[in-house]
Amino acid sequence: MIEIKDKEDCCGCYACYNICPKQCITMKTDNEGFWYPNIDKNECINCNLCEKVCPIITKPKNSLYEEKSYAVFNKNEKIRLESSSGGIFSLLAEYVINNHGSVYGAVFDEDFNVKHIKINKLEDIKLLRGSKYVQSKIEDVFKFIKSDLKNDKLVLFTGTPCQVAGLQSFLQEKYNNLILMDIVCHGVPSPLVWQQYINELKQNYKQDIKNVYFRDKSTGWKTYSIKFLFDKDEYKNIGLKDIYMKGFLNDIYLRPSCYNCNFKGIERISDITVADFWGIENILPKMDDDKGTSLIVVHSEKGKQLFDELSEKMILNEVNLNEAIKYNPSMIKSVKYNEKRNSFFVELNSGKELTDLIRKYTKIRFEKRVKNKIKSIINKLIR
Ligand SMILES: Cc1cc2nc3c(=O)[nH]c(=O)nc-3n(C[C@H](O)[C@H](O)[C@H](O)COP(=O)(O)OP(=O)(O)OC[C@H]3O[C@@H](n4cnc5c(N)ncnc54)[C@H](O)[C@@H]3O)c2cc1C
Ligand code: SF4
Ligand code: SF4
Ligand code: SF4
Structure with a gap:
């Protein structure tokens, strides 16, 4: 029977949920907005199918074709x-x-x-x-x-x-x-963070959202924009400048x-x-x-x-x-873990405003990068 000890070991693919012959797996959302399997042990017959199909426990074989x-x-x-x-x-x-x-x-x-x-x-x-x-x-x-x-x-x-x-x-x-x-x-960002972001935008604009485009190309493909169509107005911002995209690309709230x-x-x-x-x-x-x-x-x-x-x-x-x-x-490689991720979610769950938090945590990372760069220049000069 599947038991998630470390959240890193579940990508939320729903394979276990779909295979269970007793339908005793529900997917429960945690306080970061990501879902994980939860088993009703009274119903489980220990058939182990859930473990057998979990792609993290048993990774299916890649094809041998020459790419x-x-x-x-x-x-x-x-x-x-x-x-x-x-x-x-x-x-x-x-x-x-x-x-x-x-x-x-x-x-x-x-x-x-x-x-x-x-x-x-x-x-x-x-x-x-x-x-x-x-x-x-x-x-x-x-x-x-x-x-x-x-x-x-x-x-x-x-x-x-x-x-x-x-x-x-x-x-x-x-x-x-x-x-x-x-x-x-x-990597995939948290659905909880996404919902908070769109709620903050809806409150600011005092309108409902009609559509969202993450990759609007009117500013070019390479400098793509995120675009929200509201009932009357439109919000558009270059991907790297939009606060939600900044947090995503700084890896603060990935699964x-x-x-x-x-x-x-x-x-x-x-x-x-x-x-x-x-x-x-x-x-x-x-x-x-x-x-x-x-x-x-x-x-x-x-x-x-x-x-x-x-x-x-x-x-x-x-x-x-x-x-x-x-x-x-x-x-070929995963993004680096953002050391501030835990603090970000603690503050988010305590009710802090999302956009302020993302601003705070992306600033810290930027400052750290600048500090490291200065340190490396000084080291080179000393050598
Ligand atoms: C979360 C995410 C991260 C990505 N990261 C990178 C990256 O680091 N480098 C890179 O080169 N490309 C990345 N991509 C892929 C890239 O953005 C395009 O989706 C891809 O190039 C296909 O483009 P297209 O023009 O052929 O078709 P499009 O029409 O743009 O492709 C849409 C397809 O993507 C699927 N899709 C959309 N959103 C999701 C989602 N949330 N989960 C699962 N499937 C989804 C849709 O089902 C559809 O089949 C990422 C995509 C996503 C969704
Ligand atoms: S062991 Fe079998 S019955 Fe139990 S949760 Fe897994 S798939 Fe369902
Ligand atoms: S099959 Fe494995 S990775 Fe997929 S949701 Fe179930 S436990 Fe998570
Ligand atoms: S990086 Fe993409 S493929 Fe890998 S676990 Fe996250 S969502 Fe799945």
């Missing part, structure tokens, strides 16, 4: 501009839906919580399009996917590498009709498992990995018009066949992955 990597963008400029990088997810989703399949990915619900859903209409792809920088809830989705697969439907599942690993572990066998797409993942992620590396469980092609202006300037370029890594024969079939809808060039990773270390 191929590309710089890519969708020829459809409208879709590309609505997507976070080159709009490749939308091409895969269109293909699957046109072949009567189902696509599973992350959307906002009516309260702007992020969760995974199934779609099978082309007009719904826009709901999944675009990165949402909050952990997405899987809930019962793995069971729905299994049922679709058993009914011979083509299925595309997209998510973080740990969600893809959780799904593959839950399924316990390989399905030819399943396409797995993961992203290069910096504990993200600081020691088990799913980093070039080899993956997925068929295709999608990322922002940061550094494209140095590696392949002709593919950079600041409208968004994806780095695509193909990990399986199935992924390659699909990629080749869609290639006429893309502008693409094969690239050297080791060169690309130099600009995108999240592919």
Whole structure:
């Protein structure tokens, strides 16, 4: 039976919850806003299926295919501009839906919580399009996917590498009709912090939110903005200046498992990995018009066949992955633990205002970096 002793050892993928034959696992949210399994011991029959499918206890095997990597963008400029990088997810989703399949990915619900859903209409792809920088809830989705697969439907599942690993572990066998797409993942921020942030914005604007875009490209792909549409007004700020994004990128409120992620590396469980092609202006300037370029890594024969079939809808060039990773270390290594993380959550739970807290904790990190830099310059001068 699963027992979480150290929060780092649970990525919140919901595989245990989905497999339990007695349905005696509930996912409980802690005081940081992240969910963990909780077992009703009176109902548990000690079958150990939950441990067997936990991708942290037993990591599913990566494919042995020799990886191929590309710089890519969708020829459809409208879709590309609505997507976070080159709009490749939308091409895969269109293909699957046109072949009567189902696509599973992350959307906002009516309260702007992020969760995974199934779609099978082309007009719904826009709901999944675009990165949402909050952990997405899987809930019962793995069971729905299994049922679709058993009914011979083509299925595309997209998510973080740990969600893809959780799904593959839950399924316990390989399905030819399943396409797995993961992203290069910096880490996922706390849903509690996200909800507090949008509540503070709603109070400031005294209006309800109609839509949120984490990766608005009107200021460019590289200098993307976060944008909120309210009933009447709009709030837009460069990603690096917005207070929520600052806290995210300073790693103050990521899920504990993200600081020691088990799913980093070039080899993956997925068929295709999608990322922002940061550094494209140095590696392949002709593919950079600041409208968004994806780095695509193909990990399986199935992924390659699909990629080749869609290639006429893309502008693409094969690239050297080791060169690309130099600009995108999240592919292979976890972010460093932020020493102030605990104090941040203690203060947040004591009722302090979120934006003040993020300002306080990102300032401390910046000051520390400046101090370290000065120290190293002095040391060099003394030597
Ligand atoms: C939390 C997070 C961290 C990321 N960190 C990095 C990084 O460090 N480096 C990097 O190069 N790229 C990162 N990405 C990936 C990148 O932002 C793009 O999602 C990717 O390049 C795909 O872009 P696209 O244009 O093909 O499609 P898009 O339409 O932009 O892709 C959307 C896809 O992402 C999925 N998705 C969106 N939000 C979530 C979520 N919260 N959880 C699970 N799946 C989600 C959707 O289901 C959809 O399939 C991150 C994405 C997320 C969500
Ligand atoms: S051991 Fe079996 S019954 Fe008990 S919680 Fe795990 S999956 Fe459920
Ligand atoms: S299966 Fe997923 S949610 Fe369950 S304990 Fe393991 S990592 Fe956590
Ligand atoms: S960093 Fe790792 S553990 Fe965290 S969400 Fe991404 S894949 Fe999962």
